[in-house]
Amino acid sequence: MSEPVTTSPGRPVDEAHAEFEAVWGNPRGWRALSIVNHTSIGLRFAVTGGVFFVIAGLLAMMMRSQLAIPHHAFMTAEAYHQAFTMHGTLMMFLFAVPVLEGLACYLIPKMLGARDLVFPRLSAFGYWCYLFGGIIVTSSLFFGVAPNSGWFMYVPLSGSVYTPGINSDFWLLGITFVEISAVAAGVELIVSILRTRAPGMALHQMPIFAWYILVTALMIVVGFPPLILGSILLELERAAGLPFFDVTRGGDPILWQHLFWLFGHPEVYIIFLPAAGIVSTVLPVFARRPLVGYRWAVVAVITTGFISFGLWVHHMFTVGIPQLAQVFFSAASMLVAVPTSIQIFAWLATLWTGRPVMRVPMLWVVGFLVIFVAGGLTGVMLALVPFDWQVHDTHFVVAHMHYVLVGGMLFPLLAGLYYWMPHFSGRMPSERLAKWGFWLTFVGFNGTFLVMHWTGLLGMPRRVYTYDPGLGWEWPNLVSSVFSFVMAAGIAMVLLDFALHFRFGRPARQNPWDADTLEWATDLPPTAYNFASLPSVDSRHPLWVRPQLPRDVAEARCALPHARHGRRETMGCDPVTGVPREVIHLPGNSFLPLHAALTLAVVCCSLLFKAYLVAAVAAAVTVAILLRWSWENGAHPHAAPETHDLPEGLKLHSRTFDGPGLWGMGLTLLADAALFLSLVFGWLYLWTASPGFTAPAHTPLSATVVLGSGAALSVATAWLLHVVRRLKRDDERGLQWQLLGIALLGAVQAGGTAWLMAASPITPTGNAHDAVIAVMLGFLLLHGGLGAVLAALQAWRVGHRYVGAHAPYEPAVLAQLWIFNTGCFWVACVALMLFPAAFGGVP
Known part of the structure; x- marks a missing residue:
């Protein structure tokens, strides 16, 4: 295969290392906070997630102690509810996804033959958002005001009527902050996998782990925004009185369940797929043969990701949904077992036809296979509507969830950590301590949760902090509690092994497992x-x-x-x-990601304590930092020094029309579109399902202003696309003034939307109908204003020669935002105009 790249005849390793270290080396001391390198960021994600895992595990031990015997007074009801909520929250939001994303950030560039992820500063920003968001959520435990409505935050229990304090606000603001990190990592990983592979690595030659991460990252980009929207709406209801979930004012609490589980069920596979990718990577190495059915496994992964978005209602079989919907979602829930089974058969066939070597990572892989298959079987049982009615909200569901999530994620994760431990440290793991840790964890896990299936079948509901004697629940609960401490001892042994490993582990040779990647x-x-x-x-x-x-x-x-x-x-x-x-060309170390995340944390804390002026100032500072960050991109000298020493036939990406920023913007807008369409879904759902959701007698919006604003936006978008076409012909005449004109039209659209919000006779706090309109207008205003500001910034960059025919790709990136804004504007208009009462007449 011919490749337009140059090679070197070879030179001493020390000479090459010194040259690269001068450019890529990580600073030490306090300046290490500026590191953006993917290796350091991935390890920070993993270690931070491990801390949250330990906290969540301690909360689980407290709950099992409380449930060991009837009428136990170890914990009060309030303390138990806080521990229950925080245990699930920490495990689902602050451990499972971030740790797997961190492992992916660490491994993907190395597996693909790249030097870093494509947006290193975005990775660092994501980590700081994760850290600060996690601290905000976890700090509520120490203040005694931790969230207490369950990790799923069902309304109306989590609303201001039943939870009037700031307990729920800690969850809503902190978790939304953390979700920014997840979406940022999703965008980062997708673009890196698609655009920064080693020369010649076609899609069909990618490591199987990269396929799993690619599908997972796409699921994050599409699946997380519905929960972000739901959290924003619930916080607006609690803080500002907008009644999205209040039945008395036209809202519907079931809307929260739809938005939550639109995220929540894909989340199960977002957690499972990277773990399965670890199994598909580790198992062939120790089976001493390639994975059987590579292409089938890839198809199965893609199919699993697709089907997972059609399962969310199976969490809602008992809320009274129509029988036709129950049939559809029941069938979809059973159908997802097919691609999962394909992967399991591929693993078994690889073992069967290989020459397996039973090392420590393989112990955890075999444990995963046993536990996950059992959890999958109970999942098929729960997909049957009549059975689900019987065991819904019992300990049977708790047991199933832990078999799928702990067995499906934790066991493969530990297999992967032991497998890549020589990579992290240069040392081999201890066989003796590792085996003790595995067997204690495996026996303790099954002793805890296998028995819990029986407790659930006996009728014990979940989320209760005590129970009466004589119901047949005493012995099963005691057995579960005892074995939970056995499992805790196993996890402690694993953590001890990891800690001792870095000091006493035997030095590893190059490629110690004889791996292939x-x-x-x-x-x-x-x-x-x-x-x-x-x-x-x-x-x-x-x-x-x-x-x-x-x-x-x-x-x-x-x-x-x-x-x-x-x-x-x-x-x-x-x-x-x-x-x-x-x-x-990639950006270097910078404090800007840390500063941006820190000011966003100030925004969240200020909103938490209703210091709205401080929040507004911090938000303005955040915008200024982000604009400063964006200034040093593209052809800026700090981002792209002189263009010599390039391989023949290749340019720097900032001198092309297809740089990674184009892909990053497209994926960011895909996440944005998922959030916007979730809002449109909420509007349509409330209109059809909530009896109190009716249009007021007055005319909510001026059709004249709406159409005028839309016309200005559409003309500006068409103009910007014309500018991009001219740049592709190396025509940059009048570029700066054209961009300023586009920015002015964008300001007209933003100003018109702001006028609609201020002057229209809508009452967002009075009814859900006007509340949704207000949020939709706010969305359009925010994006219209952003488009105008970025167009003006582009005009300024033209004046500095950072944008032009020699560096043309930034306007094409901006054009995607304007196309998106135009589409959202007209989709919003159509959604509202379907219901004539929203546009009752032309003034």
């Missing part, structure tokens, strides 16, 4: 730049085919073997074929 071609532990030169790939198993590849990489015999130009570079590839298309 590129992450084992780096140093152990890896350098900040991963590869001194970027390897070319022509096989799905590069290290099995070319065992000498690590030496070729280290001696700079492959692509991009220099860093003397001062740029952080990695190769940009065609998303399908893997053929190199450009050189992507």
Whole structure:
């Protein structure tokens, strides 16, 4: 295969390392807070998630102690409800997804033969949002005002009437903050997988783990925004009185369940798929053969991701939904077992046809197979509506959930941590301590949750802090509680093993497991730049085919073997074929992500304590920091020093029309579209399902202003697309003034939307109908204003020669936002105009 890249004849390893270290090296001391390198960020995610896991585990032990015997007074009802809510919240939102995303951030560039993720500062920003959001949520425990309405925050229990304090606000603001991190990581991983693979690595040659992460990241981008919207709406109801879920004013509490489970059921597979990707990576290495049915496994992963979005209502079989919907979602819930079974059969066939070696990672893989299959079988049982009616909200569901999530995520995660432990530390894990940790955890887990199925069948409801004697629940609860401490001892043994490992572990050789993927071609532990030169790939198993590849990489015999130009570079590839298309230059270390996340944390804390003026000032500072951040992108000299030392036929990405920013903007807008369409869904749902959701007698909006604003937005978008077409012909005449004109039209649209919000006779606190209109107008105002500001910023950058025919791709990125804004504006108009009362007459 011909590749337009240059290679080096080789040079001493020390010389290459010194050159790259000068450009890529991580600072020490307090300046380490500015690090944006994916290796450091991934490890920070993993360690922080481990801390939250320990806190959640301690809360679980407290709950099991309370339930060990009837009428136990170890915890009060309020303390139990707070512990229950925080245990689920920490495990679901602050441990499972962030840790797996952190592992993906650490591994994906190394597996794909890249030097870093494509948006390093976005990764750092995501981590700081995760850390500060987690601290906000967890701090509520120490103040005694932790959320107490369940980790699913069902209304009206979580509303201001039944939870008048700030307990629920900690959850709503903190978790929304954390969700920003998840979506940012999702965008980062998708673009990196599609656009920064090693030369020649086509999609069908990607490591199987990358496929799992690609599908998972797409699910995050589409699946998390409904919960973000639901959290915003519930916080607006609690803080400002907008009645989205209040039946007396036209709202409906079932809307919260729809928005939550639109996120919540894909979340199960968002947690499971990366863990299954670990199994599909680890198992072939120790089976000593390639994964059986690679293509079938990829199809199964994609199918699982698709079907998972059609299952959310099976959590709501008991709320009174129509029987036809129950039939559909019951069938979909059973159908998802088919692609899952394909993956299990691929794993079993790989073991059957291979020569398995039972090392520590394989112990956890085998434990996963046993536990997850059992959890899948009870999942099929719960998909049957009559059975679900009997065991809904009992300990049977609790047991099933832990078999699927703990067995389906924690066991593969620990297999992966032991497998990649030499990569993190350069040392091998301890076989003895690791086996003790596995068997204590495996026996303790099954002793805890297998018995809990029986407790649930006996009728014990979940979320109760005590129970009466004589119901037959005493012995099952006592057995579960005893074994929960056995499991805790196993987890403690694992953590002890990890802690001792970094000091006393035996040094690992290069590729100690004889694995096949590129992450084992780096140093152990890896350098900040991963590869001194970027390897070319022509096989799905590069290290099995070319065992000498690590030496070729280290001696700079492959692509991009220099860093003397001062740029952080990695190769940009065609998303399908893997053929190199450009050189992507990456930003260096910066405090801007930390500062932006910190000011956002101030916004959240100010809203929490209703200091709205402070929140407004902090929000303005955040916007200023983000604009400063965006200024040093593209062709800015700090982002892209002089363009010499490029491979023949390739340009820097900022000199093309298809840089990673174009893909990042598109995926960010996909998440934004999911949020907007969830709002449209809420409008249509309330109109059809809530008897009190009726249009007021007055005319809510002026059709003249609406149409005028929409016309200005549409003309500006068409104008911007014309500007992009001219740039593609190297025509930049009048570019600065055209962008200023586009910004002015955007300001007209934003001003018109602001006038509608201020002057229209809507009463957002009076009824849900006007409340949804107000939120929709706020969405359009925010995006219209953003589009105008960014167009003006582009005009300014033209004046500094950061944008033009020589560096043309930024206007194309901005054009995507304007297209999105125009589409959302007219979709909102159509949604409202379907109901003539919203546009009762033209003034």
